[in-house]
Amino acid sequence: MKLALTINGDEHTIDILTPAPACRFQLGDSPERSAQVETPEPGVYSVLMDGRSYDAYVEETPNGLVVSLQGYHFEIAARDPRRWSRKPAGSGGEGVRTIASPMPGKVVRVLVAAGDAVEAGQGIAVVEAMKMQNEIKAPRAGKVLSLPAREGATVAAGEVLATIG
Amino acid sequence: MFRKVLIANRGEIAVRVMRTLREMGIGSVAVFSDADRTSRHVRMADEAEHIGPSPSAESYLRTDRILDAARKHGVDAIHPGYGFLSENAEFAAACEDAGLVFIGPSAESIRMMGSKTAARRTAMAAGAPVVPGIDHAITFEEAREFGRIHGYPVLLKAVAGGGGKGMRAVEREPDLESAFRNAASEALRAFGSDEIYVERLILKARHIEIQILGDRHGNLVHLGERECSLQRRHQKVMEECPSPLVQQHPEMRHEMGQAALRAARAAGYYNAGTVEFLVDQERRFYFLEMNTRLQVEHPITELATGLDLVRLQVEIAAGAPLPFTQEQVAWRGSAIECRIYAEDPYSNFLPFPGKITRLTRPLGPGIRIDGCIYGGWVVPMEYDPLLAKLAVWAGSREAAIERLLRALSEYDVSGIRTNIGFFRQILEDAEFRAGRLHTAFIDEFFERHAPPQPPGDLTAVAALAAALHTLARNGDRLVEGEPRPAAGSQWLQAGRSEFLR
Numbered sequence: 271m272k273l274a275l276t277i278n279g280d281e282h283t284i285d286i287l288t289p290a291p292a293c294r295f296q297l298g299d300s301p302e303r304s305a306q307v308e309t310p311e312p313g314v315y316s317v318l319m320d321g322r323s324y325d326a327y328v329e330e331t332p333n334g335l336v337v338s339l340q341g342y343h344f345e346i347a348a349r350d351p352r353r354w355s356r357k358p359a360g361s362g363g364e365g366v367r368t369i370a371s372p373m374p375g376k377v378v379r380v381l382v383a384a385g386d387a388v389e390a391g392q393g394i395a396v397v398e399a400m401k402m403q404n405e406i407k408a409p410r411a412g413k414v415l416s417l418p419a420r421e422g423a424t425v426a427a428g429e430v431l432a433t434i435g
Numbered sequence: 436m437f438r439k440v441l442i443a444n445r446g447e448i449a450v451r452v453m454r455t456l457r458e459m460g461i462g463s464v465a466v467f468s469d470a471d472r473t474s475r476h477v478r479m480a481d482e483a484e485h486i487g488p489s490p491s492a493e494s495y496l497r498t499d500r501i502l503d504a505a506r507k508h509g510v511d512a513i514h515p516g517y518g519f520l521s522e523n524a525e526f527a528a529a530c531e532d533a534g535l536v537f538i539g540p541s542a543e544s545i546r547m548m549g550s551k552t553a554a555r556r557t558a559m560a561a562g563a564p565v566v567p568g569i570d571h572a573i574t575f576e577e578a579r580e581f582g583r584i585h586g587y588p589v590l591l592k593a594v595a596g597g598g599g600k601g602m603r604a605v606e607r608e609p610d611l612e613s614a615f616r617n618a619a620s621e622a623l624r625a626f627g628s629d630e631i632y633v634e635r636l637i638l639k640a641r642h643i644e645i646q647i648l649g650d651r652h653g654n655l656v657h658l659g660e661r662e663c664s665l666q667r668r669h670q671k672v673m674e675e676c677p678s679p680l681v682q683q684h685p686e687m688r689h690e691m692g693q694a695a696l697r698a699a700r701a702a703g704y705y706n707a708g709t710v711e712f713l714v715d716q717e718r719r720f721y722f723l724e725m726n727t728r729l730q731v732e733h734p735i736t737e738l739a740t741g742l743d744l745v746r747l748q749v750e751i752a753a754g755a756p757l758p759f760t761q762e763q764v765a766w767r768g769s770a771i772e773c774r775i776y777a778e779d780p781y782s783n784f785l786p787f788p789g790k791i792t793r794l795t796r797p798l799g800p801g802i803r804i805d806g807c808i809y810g811g812w813v814v815p816m817e818y819d820p821l822l823a824k825l826a827v828w829a830g831s832r833e834a835a836i837e838r839l840l841r842a843l844s845e846y847d848v849s850g851i852r853t854n855i856g857f858f859r860q861i862l863e864d865a866e867f868r869a870g871r872l873h874t875a876f877i878d879e880f881f882e883r884h885a886p887p888q889p890p891g892d893l894t895a896v897a898a899l900a901a902a903l904h905t906l907a908r909n910g911d912r913l914v915e916g917e918p919r920p921a922a923g924s925q926w927l928q929a930g931r932s933e934f935l936r
Binding site for chain 1: 777778779782785786787788789792793795816817818819820843844845846847849850852855856859887889892893894895896897898899900901902903904905906907908
């Protein structure tokens, strides 16, 4: 059972050769490994591997899974490598750039209109959270193709504010 | 003693104050805005009163609504916490006018120490050294003149300032004019006043502050220092007691303590307060400002001295004399505190409010957490990103660092981003361990270090857990132990639609 995983932005593959609890798996081209896996609580994976004990907490989010392990967080998206292109999601078409909010917050100002020509570094919108205002800037010059950002609206991290092309 | 106290605040500090009130057998009254109905401080209080919409200007900053709540609930006193109205002399005076005790200094002391320039004048009059600067609102031309006399870099600051707002470091004269304009407009937005003053900027300065405590009978003691040099955007993120520098030069505690007491005495100060100093590389210290309230980082002083500052604040406000003398104050071991913020340290410390999907707190020897969060709570986007303060105590600084690392590895806050991993990286840093701290430490830290890479085995375990979870969740029986052929299985369809945008 092979899966393609995007882990914190890096591409990996994992092959589950034998299922839990006496699990055998292979990560990329590295040697096959064995691990004893139990799920003592929902979403919690107790893994014994090479004599070491790990508690991995798996959480489902709209953008994929977040695995917490010894204080580290792994953002992981899983997919079938045979049936899906390797192109990362959200990169858009040729020459089109999406501008997303880097943080959850409220759109306090929209600084451009659809159809405007913008310079690289020009402010697109101002998002505010926790007493901090953050101006989101155009990564390069272009024309504003779409502008989902609305003043007063609440946005999630990664939510698209505008596309330029 | 008081029967009932209203806490004019929210978040972790409201919870902190309630804990002591409960130990003292005093009832606590919470106030809350729309955004805080289910916040911890409301759930924990004996009584609670709604005071308005989410923006603080319409709730936590409304003296009239807070005093109405106080009257309605029949409280004897008001604890202001920190921030919000805690350093507002008019609020302190309004409490007293309403026949309520303000748990803090007198309105007059707040006036003398509240604005940074007034505080500088008070401190100078008391003989405390100050950073060379101009003590009143200045024009751009006066700032330029100052730079020509004292040299660069200089620091522009808002007269009404705090929290780094309206502050600009200027390296050379050509940058002065735009910096002056930006600082003034930022100050106007933040404080309603565009008045700016100027100081010489001390490079690689340490921020070391002295906790003081005085009663209403003229007794005044200091409780030693806290080093708060680790800052981002001029806000503290990590504090320790004792300061590593003072540990090497123990005479500094007495010298800074005496300077702090002189400044406090000049303001007729009582209750808890903190005198902040900058310390340059030659270990000369300069009065920076006084915070006329309980400080965020007070727990480390409590851990090192064994005192409960909130209890002392309440007792002093009720008229009791200080229960100890300066000679009886003793410091033991080493305490370090991390401010756990909802923010992404690897993305310019951008705030990251949202729902906490899971929370696991560290436990065990030497751990103290002052927090207000719980699993399932949505961290509001209207307020400060401080989620909790994790403080540890141990016999030595080295042991405290190891304990803090251990505690951070047990701390799991999921659903939002926090700076927990960043603290672990700092604690492993050789410069930090050597105690070579200064206020630009974090800026320089990012020049020395990339974001932390987890050990390879952890990545493998995370990948395994994610893969097994994906298979289990999408109906495949792999995890339950019954292998099924992979071909054409439905979870692939489900997985695609769930995980891909």
